[in-house]
Amino acid sequence: xxxxxxxxxxxxxxxxxxxxxxxxxxxxxxxxxxxxxxxxxxxxxxxxxxxxxxxxxxxxxxxxxxxxxxxxxxxxxxxxxxxxxxxxxxxxxxxxxxxxxxxxxxxxxxxxxxxxxxxxxxxxxxxxxxxxxxxxxxxxxxxxxxxxxxxxxxxxxxxxxxxxxxxxxxxxxxxxxxxxxxxxx
Numbered sequence: 001x002x003x004x005x006x007x008x009x010x011x012x013x014x015x016x017x018x019x020x021x022x023x024x025x026x027x028x029x030x031x032x033x034x035x036x037x038x039x040x041x042x043x044x045x046x047x048x049x050x051x052x053x054x055x056x057x058x059x060x061x062x063x064x065x066x067x068x069x070x071x072x073x074x075x076x077x078x079x080x081x082x083x084x085x086x087x088x089x090x091x092x093x094x095x096x097x098x099x100x101x102x103x104x105x106x107x108x109x110x111x112x113x114x115x116x117x118x119x120x121x122x123x124x125x126x127x128x129x130x131x132x133x134x135x136x137x138x139x140x141x142x143x144x145x146x147x148x149x150x151x152x153x154x155x156x157x158x159x160x161x162x163x164x165x166x167x168x169x170x171x172x173x174x175x176x177x178x179x180x181x182x183x184x185x
Contacts, residue, residue, distance in 0.1 A: 020079035027073055034073075038066055041083060044155040045090045047145040051129060051136040052094035055122070061097060065090045084157030127177045128170075135170030138163055 019040075025033035045065050049058045069086055076085050128139050137156070141147045149167065153160045 017080060019082040023073065023076065023079040023082050026070075034070060037082065041086055041155060042066075043145040043147060044083065044141060044152075045086060047141040047147070048087055048090040048137055049094050050125070050144055051133075051140040052091070053097050055125070057097065061090075061093055065093050068093065081157065083155040087156050124174075124178065127174060130177065131170055131173055134162075134166045135173060138166040139170040139174065142167055 019037070022033045022037050022040075026037060042062060045062050046058060049061045049065070053061055065086070069089055072089075076082060125140075125144075128136055128143075131139070138152055138158075141152045141156075142149070147155070149163045150160060152158065153163045156163075158166075
């Protein structure tokens with residue numbers, strides 16, 4: 001088992017109450033509180049955007065998401081639900097980007113030898129982006145951002161069981177897409 005659901009639930013409640021206090025302080029103009037929310041949630045936002053947008057655009061989109069969240073903080077109904085609310089803003093911002101962005105160009109066939117690792121990572125990310133949204137997001141948060149299952153659950157508002165299922169099924173589909181059937185790779 002990846003993590004205990006009882007411990008994950010306790011951490012989610014603790015994270016929610018910490019978030020609520022930070023959101024309340026940020027609404028009152030405390031920029032340090034919003035900075036702490038940024039530090040806590042930037043990896044999640046980065047991962048969600050990386051699952052949906054071109055890698056070269058992700059850093060700018062992360063900033064856009066947090067600026068938008070800061071401006072709209074007064075629309076958040078439940079302070080403890082900051083993570084899921086922010087995740088929705090990130091998903092919407094990625095969708096907006098694709099509506100406005102020009103078509104992307106393909107990778108050149110003649111990549112240099114030193115770029116092979118980067119090319120392989122890009123190929124894996126491209127394969128992840130073909131998966132269903134739930135699997136894509138949880139895989140990027142786990143594999144790229146290094147978040148644990150309980151962290152993903154607490155930050156996104158998913159249940160720990162959903163995160164486990166999404167990771168398991170997503171990894172299985174990713175292995176199939178990459179032609180890797182060995183579960184130890």
